Amino acid sequence: MARRNFLTQGSRLLTGGLLLSAMPMSSALAASALPTPLIIDTDPGADDVIALLLALSARDQLDVRALTTVAGNVQLRYTSRNARMVREWANRPDVPVYAGCDRPMLRTPIYAAEVHGAEGVTGVKIFEPKQALAKGDAVQYLIDTLLAAKPQSMTIVTLGPQTNLAMALIENPGIRQGVKEIVMMGGAHFNGGNITPAAEFNVFADPHASDVVFKSGLPITVIPLDVTHKMLTSPERIERLRKIGNQAGKIAADILDAYVEHDIKQYGLPGGPVHDATTIGYLLRPELFKGRMVNVEVDTREGLTFGQTMADYYHAAKRPENARWITEGDTQGFFDLLTVQLAKLP
Numbered sequence: 237m238a239r240r241n242f243l244t245q246g247s248r249l250l251t252g253g254l255l256l257s258a259m260p261m262s263s264a265l266a267a268s269a270l271p272t273p274l275i276i277d278t279d280p281g282a283d284d285v286i287a288l289l290l291a292l293s294a295r296d297q298l299d300v301r302a303l304t305t306v307a308g309n310v311q312l313r314y315t316s317r318n319a320r321m322v323r324e325w326a327n328r329p330d331v332p333v334y335a336g337c338d339r340p341m342l343r344t345p346i347y348a349a350e351v352h353g354a355e356g357v358t359g360v361k362i363f364e365p366k367q368a369l370a371k372g373d374a375v376q377y378l379i380d381t382l383l384a385a386k387p388q389s390m391t392i393v394t395l396g397p398q399t400n401l402a403m404a405l406i407e408n409p410g411i412r413q414g415v416k417e418i419v420m421m422g423g424a425h426f427n428g429g430n431i432t433p434a435a436e437f438n439v440f441a442d443p444h445a446s447d448v449v450f451k452s453g454l455p456i457t458v459i460p461l462d463v464t465h466k467m468l469t470s471p472e473r474i475e476r477l478r479k480i481g482n483q484a485g486k487i488a489a490d491i492l493d494a495y496v497e498h499d500i501k502q503y504g505l506p507g508g509p510v511h512d513a514t515t516i517g518y519l520l521r522p523e524l525f526k527g528r529m530v531n532v533e534v535d536t537r538e539g540l541t542f543g544q545t546m547a548d549y550y551h552a553a554k555r556p557e558n559a560r561w562i563t564e565g566d567t568q569g570f571f572d573l574l575t576v577q578l579a580k581l582p
C-alpha cells in the first residue's frame with residue numbers, strides 16, 4: 237500500500253534521528269569487476285526513461301536489482317506504469333518494479349506535466365505493460381533489501397523526489413549499513429533553479445525528504461542542474477540514437493525530440509538536458525565527470541528559497557562535507573556512451 241502523509245510519524249525524526257558521520261566517499265564504481273548492485277528510484281518522466289534504458293543496457297557493469305517508483309513528474313500510477321513500460325522495452329522481466337510513496341512527506345504534491353506530458357512520457361505510444369508491479373511497497377523493499385545487504389554494498393540512484401529513500405531511512409536508520417553510495421539527480425547551485433528561481437524540481441517536490449537524505453551521513457554524489465544544463469542534446473546526437481536502428485534507439489530519439497523542445501524554449505539552451513540519464517552516465521564512466529566534496533543543506537523553510545540546495549562550494553560555512561557535487565561532464569563522451577549502450581538493447 238502506498239504511504240501517505242508523513243505528519244503522523246512525528247517531525248522529531250526529521251531532525252533528530254539521523255546524524256552526520258564522516259564516511260569516506262566510495263571509489264569509482266566502474267573499477268570493480270563484478271556488476272554494481274543497484275536500486276533505481278524513479279518518477280518516469282522522459283529523462284528517467286533514457287536513464288533506465290541506459291542502466292538496463294549495461295548488464296556487465298550494473299546489476300539492477302529493482303526499480304522503485306515515486307510520485308514526481310506525474311502521479312504514482314503513471315510513473316509506475318512508465319517504469320514497467322521501460323522494463324518491457326528493455327526486455328528485462330527479471331527486474332521487479334515496486335511502487336512507493338504517492339505523495340511527498342509533508343508538502344503539497346506538485347507535478348511537472350507541462351514538461352513531461354500528462355502521463356509522464358510523450359513522443360511514443362503509451363501502452364499497458366504485460367508484467368505487473370511487484371507485490372509490496374517500495375519503502376518496505378528498500379528497508380528489507382538494505383538490512384539484508386552486505387555492508388556498504390548497494391548503490392541507490394534517485395531520479396525523482398527522494399520520498400521513498402527518506403521514508404525508509406526514517407523508519408529504520410539501520411538500513412544505512414547496506415548502502416555503498418547514493419547517486420542523485422537533483423539540486424542546483426551555480427545554475428539556479430528550474431521550478432523556482434532557487435530550486436530544482438526533484439528537491440523542491442519533497443525538500444523534507446532530501447533534507448533527511450543529506451543528513452543521513454551516507455556517501456552522496458549529486459548530479460545537479462549545474463552539470464546537466466551543460467550536457468545538452470543536439471539534432472546530430474539524437475539522430476545518432478535513431479540511426480542505431482533498433483527499438484531502444486528509436487524510442488530514445490522519439491522521446492528526446494518531444495522532450496527537449498520545452499527546455500530549449502524555456503531556458504534558451506541550444507539543446508536539451510537529459511538530467512537523469514547523466515546520473516547513469518556517471519555510474520558507468522565516472523572519469524567523464526568532475527566535482528568536489530562540499531556541504532549541502534536543503535532549505536525546508538517556506539518562502540522564496542523553499543527547496544533550494546545550499547552547496548557550500550567554497551567551504552564558507554566550514555560545515556562538514558556531506559556530498560560530492562558534480563559541476564563538469566564530458567558531453568560528447570556521454571552521448572557516445574549512450575549510443576554504444578542503447579545498441580545493446582532490443
Ligand SMILES: [Ca+2]
Pocket residue numbers: 278279280281283284308309395396512
Ligand atoms: Ca526523474
